[in-house]
Every structure is written in structure tokens, then in C-alpha cells.
Amino acid sequence: MASSGKHILVTGGAGFIGSHTVVQLLKDEFTVTIIDNFDNSVMEAVDRVRDLVGPQLSQKLEFVKGDLRNRDDLDKLFSKTKFDAVIHFAGLKAVGESVANPRRYFDFNLLGTINLYEVMAKHDCKKMVFSSSATVYGQPEKIPCVEDFKLQALNPYGRTKLILEEIARDIQKAEPEWRIILLRYFNPVGAHESGRIGEDPRGIPNNLLPYIQQVAVGRLPELNVYGTDYPTKDGSAVRDYIHVMDLADGHIAALRKLFNTENIGCTAYNLGTGNGTSVLEMVAAFEKASGKKIPVKMCPRRPGDATAVYASTEKAQKELGWKAKYGVEEMCRDQWNWASNNPWGYQGKK
DSSP states (O other): OOOTTOEEEEETTTSHHHHHHHHHHHHTTOEEEEEEOOSSOOHHHHHHHHHHHHHHHHTTEEEEEOOTTSHHHHHHHHHHOOOSEEEEOOSOOOHHHHHHOHHHHIIIIIIHHHHHHHHHHHTTOOEEEEEEEGGGGOSOSSSSBOTTSOOOOSSHHHHHHHHHHHHHHHHHHHSTTOEEEEEEEOEEEOOOTTSSSOOOOSSSOSSHHHHHHHHHTTSSSOEEEEOSOSSSTTSSOEEOEEEHHHHHHHHHHHHHHHHHOTTOOEEEEEESOSOOEEHHHHHHHHHHHHOOOOOEEEEOOOTTOOSEEOBOOHHIIIIIOOOOOOOHHHHHHHHHHHHHHOTTGGGOOO
16 A cells, blocks of 8 residues: 555644654655644654654644644544544553543543544544553453453553543444554653654653653652562563554554555554563663663552563564564663753753
């Protein structure tokens, strides 16, 4: 399938994974419209995406400020543009915040997505790649996680992803012309090799690598490592980290599958490396990449944290022809390149 001529709407396209995916879409000759409300992102990311792809390709990128919770924003957009498919990133993703403020998560993640489906159906755009998460596996009974495992959520954030997967399956069952791919991400890290775009969380980071990065550039004094007595090789929890550029390419592979496979239905794929890396191994790899010592404070386990979670990636490899290319070294190298060029993120020091 030639991508030229296909117009893709990317919700949340100014965010971390969204911005990296937009770069790859444009390089692949897709036409892209981003809709974002800047709840956890900034316009600077979109401007840098334009710089990265150059003047010619950036003509194929349109940006619209809008909120999925406001159906009028979506209606306006779909009324003037015919989209071939939607990649749906927009949503909130901090586990801790979701536990403290579940209603905010139901509002953003559930209502926003339901509106999106309504407007897509109304304008006859029925192909979606949805940002799901490995959190839908909860505390898996065995690893690696395979797509047909029993699903469960341990917190409101995970529950929104689980509910949205169920909604996708229900819609597709009722209206078989829909083609939906659910991508269950493991732990996205790293940054574009240019160091121009990367993850820029507001407030205290929720994820390990941005936290390590902020310690390395001196924004935070030390890294809290939660759990030192897990039954793992060094006592720290094990996760499957995936380079954001591999993840971006996974979305393009999923889009191609949507365009090329009539009876895809609603299908889930894991996007991970298939390898588990412990928290302390990640700290060591980042120290090596950055040449900085990361002071670590050992803390008790957090409730709801799983011991070890990593992906089985065979299904994505077989059906999407996609496989992660980058290892932990490249993840840390690119993350440090972004951090050292942008120690205070996109906005500079306040």
C-alpha cells in the first residue's frame, strides 16, 4: 500500500509518543493532522517536528488545537477533512494521579474516546489504531504476557484502557466494517536521535527514565527505587522498556495492516522488546550512557506494582512484520542526548 494520499488524524500528536509517530508518518509520505489540547504537551513539540522533517514534508502536517471531550471540536475537524484513519493517543497516563483523581481519568480517557467514535462513525471513518497499555494485564500470572491472557486492571488508569478495549470490541462486533488495532505498549523510553524531541513530563515524572534523566541533569536530587526485595536477580522490579522510535514504527506497521486487511476486526498486539530489564540495570545503563552517577534511595515496594512484566512479541512480528530494533543502550543514549540538550524540557528553565 502506498501511503501517499492517505490522511491520518493523530489525537494527542503533540505528546511524547504522538510527536515521534508523526515524524515517522510524514517521512512515510502520509498526510497528518494533529489534534491536541496541550493538557500534558506543548506547541514547541509540533514546531520541532516540522523542523525535523523539513519544509517540504511539513506542508503535509496540519495542527488543530482541540479537545476530544468537546464534540464540536471534532465535528468541525471531520466536516472539513476526510480522514482515512485515526491514531488515537490522546489521554492521561499517570497511575498515581488516576488513583487520586479517577473522575479526571474517566472524563479525559473515556468521554474523549466515546466522542471520537461517535464523530468517526458519523463521518464514515472507521479505521483506528488505539493506544492501549500493558497495564491491561494487571499482575500477570505468568510471563511473558501474551495477547490472549485474561485482562485485569490494578488502578483507574489501567481500568480506562481496559474499558476502552472492551468498547472497541463491542463497536466492531456491532458494526463489522470497523477495523481497529489495539496496541498494548510496554514502557516507552528514549527519544528521537536528533535530541530535538523527547519526553517532557509536567511536574514529577511518573516513569523511570524521565526521573533518572532529571536526576542526571540536576533537577531532582536522587532516584527513589521502589522495592528491593522482589524475587528478581537484583531485587528490583523488572519491566520491558521499548524505544519510542520502535514504538512509532509499530504504529505505521499497524496502519498498513488496517489498510491492507479487510477482516482484521478488532485485534490487540503487544509492542515491547520481549526482554525484561530491572530498575537497577536501567540505572546502570543510564549511568554508562551519561557518564553521571545517579544517587539512588532504596524504598519499600509500592502497592499495586507487579514484580516482572514483559511482552511476548511474536504476534506483532508475525502479523505486522514489526520487531523492536533498539536495545537498552540505544534507549539510554538517545534519552541522554535529549536530556542534555533540553535539561528543562521544551520550555527551558522557568
